Amino acid sequence: xxxxxxxxxxxxxxxxxxxxxxxxxxxxxxxxxxxxxxxxxxxxxxxxxxxxxxxxxxxxxxxxxxxxxxxxxxxxxxxxxxxxxxxxxxxxxxxxxxxxxxxxxxxxxxxxxxxxxxxxxxxxxxxxxxxxxxxxxxxxxxxxxxxxxxxxxxxxxxxxxxxxxxxxxxxxxxxxxxxxxxxxxxxxxxxxxxxxxxxxxxxxxxxxxxxxxxxxxxxxxxxxxxxxxxxxxxxxxxxxxxxxxxxxxxxxxxxxxxxxxxxxxxxxxxxxxxxxxxxxxxxxxxxxxxxxxxxxxxxxxxxxxxxxxxxxxxxxxxxxxxxxxxxxxxxxxxxxxxxxxxxxxxxxxxxxxxxxxxxxxxxxxxxxxxx
Numbered sequence: 001x002x003x004x005x006x007x008x009x010x011x012x013x014x015x016x017x018x019x020x021x022x023x024x025x026x027x028x029x030x031x032x033x034x035x036x037x038x039x040x041x042x043x044x045x046x047x048x049x050x051x052x053x054x055x056x057x058x059x060x061x062x063x064x065x066x067x068x069x070x071x072x073x074x075x076x077x078x079x080x081x082x083x084x085x086x087x088x089x090x091x092x093x094x095x096x097x098x099x100x101x102x103x104x105x106x107x108x109x110x111x112x113x114x115x116x117x118x119x120x121x122x123x124x125x126x127x128x129x130x131x132x133x134x135x136x137x138x139x140x141x142x143x144x145x146x147x148x149x150x151x152x153x154x155x156x157x158x159x160x161x162x163x164x165x166x167x168x169x170x171x172x173x174x175x176x177x178x179x180x181x182x183x184x185x186x187x188x189x190x191x192x193x194x195x196x197x198x199x200x201x202x203x204x205x206x207x208x209x210x211x212x213x214x215x216x217x218x219x220x221x222x223x224x225x226x227x228x229x230x231x232x233x234x235x236x237x238x239x240x241x242x243x244x245x246x247x248x249x250x251x252x253x254x255x256x257x258x259x260x261x262x263x264x265x266x267x268x269x270x271x272x273x274x275x276x277x278x279x280x281x282x283x284x285x286x287x288x289x290x291x292x293x294x295x296x297x298x299x300x301x302x303x304x305x306x307x308x309x310x311x312x313x314x315x316x317x318x319x320x321x322x323x324x325x326x327x328x329x330x331x332x333x334x335x336x337x338x339x340x341x342x343x344x345x346x347x348x349x350x351x352x353x354x355x356x357x358x359x360x361x362x363x364x365x366x367x368x369x370x371x
Contacts, residue, residue, distance in 0.1 A: 001112060001309040002075045002339045003043065009069040010062040011087075012038035013366035022075070023359050024336065027350070028343045029371075030363035036343035039368070040115065040314040043341065046070045046085045047113040047312075048137065049094060049104050057087050074111050076309045081110055105147040112141040112303050112311035116296045118321045123295060124279050124288040128226075128269035135270070138299050139199045142306040146195050153188045157261050160185065165259035185264060186244045189229075190237050192265040197233040199302070200225055200270060207298035214290055214329050219274045221294055228267035286323070293326055297333055313340040320349060 002024075008017040013035045028036045037053075044052050045060070054060055061068040068087040074080065084095040094101045101107045122130045140147045160181045167178065204223045211221035229247045231240045244263070251262050272279045272291045279291045303311045313334055319327055319342065331354055334340050343363075347355060360371040 001307075001312055003072050003111070003312055004075050005073045006039075006043065007069070007071040008039075008042055010065040011042050011068045011070060012060055012062060014038055014042075014368075015062065015366060017368055019368065021359070024339050025354070025358040026341045027347075027355070027358040027360045028341070028363050028368070029346060029360060030343075031345060034363045035366040035368075036363045037316050038366070039363070040316050040341055040343060042070045043072070043111075043312065043314060044113055044115055046072050046083050047111045048108055048141075049085065049092065052115055052117075057092055058089065061087050061089075072111065078308070083111060103148075103151075105144045105151070108147050109141045109144060109307075112307065112309070113314055114296060114299050114303070114311050115314040115316065116293075116318050117316035118318060120292050120296065120318075121285075121288060121321075123292045124272055124283065128267075131270050132266070132268065134295075135196055135199070138203075138302070139195055141311070142199075142303060143195060146192070149188055149191050149195075153185075153192065153265065156181065156184055156188065157264070157266060160261050161259060164255050164261070167256045168259050182245070182248055185261070186241050186248075189244055189264045190240045193227065193231055193240060193268075194237070196265070196268075197225055201233065202305070203295070203298050203302055206301040207294045210297045210301075210333075211290065211294035214294060214326060219287070219290075221291060222273045222276075224271050224273060226269040226271060227265075228263045289322065290326060293322070293330060297330070300334075300338060310338045313338045315340060315342045317343050317345070319344060 002022060004020070004022045006017065006019045006021055008014050010016075017039075028039055030036050041051055041053065041060070045057075051057065051060060066089055070085045072083050074083065082095075082097050084093075086093040086095075094104075094107055096107060096110060123134055136146075136150055140150070160178070163178055163181065167175075200223055204221075207223060208221045211219060229244050231243055235243070247263050255262050272295070274283070274287070277283075279288050283291065300310055300313065303309070315330075319330075322330065327349075328351075331351070335354075335357070342358070344350065347360075361368050362371055
């Protein structure tokens, strides 16, 4: 997949940008707080309909403005596409080939992207919510059904949690409606678990091979899913449903006291291990960086295997965070295969071969000029 053009208007500190960018490697250079990350954020947002760093979409509208626009043209192996994201004072409008899209599940995956930034070290060091988000973004780009199920789960949890709060105030309230919601929760949970387990198994295959190469055969990376309910991939859907039902019955009183749903995919996690030792607890910072890098590179391979196209890779000031060995492996993996947009504060530390292959831009105060 290639982005052949990028148009921005009143996005963050960028008043307007009209960029033709069919080449494989684009390097945006500038001091901090000049707008480099904003460029990558715009590509992430037009891909996924949301920001990876803003709490609300309206934060991305240029100060003093009312709207912002991100428009891209893409070229895949099978088709071309025009995508447009318009940010409004309230909400957003998304168009695909000129037609407005009502649901994200009809849109996500059109332009798959993989973002790798320094904070992605939190994939290993951070809490479960970081790893769940990684899974949801990664799987969502290759499975529209998964996005739909996540949306349904989010709405269901909101409704169920409110009911649990009501039950905690009035314990004579009939449990019939809660049982109906439990049945829906179990069905959605099994669907999401099945897709996560399948995707992690495929991701494991790629990540283990990549990790072995980076560590020169010294470390075997394993990925283990950690569910909030004792299910596993070998179970049938019916077996998972029965286990979930029994688990919910055991925590029902506690849930009613807390007014919160304690079990389900929204409570799950996964771990990255070597010799059954979790990198989160026992890995050095270098090992944690390597595990995160292996996971991100595996994501590229998974999207390629599923869709037939590599996703677009966004590297936000990440080269300065990697040592020479990891940096070399990253650049050799993507060279000539994956369209990549890179931000950096300078060209120091970027090898000459990469500089020669890249289209270099200077970014200052939201203005982008080609070197």
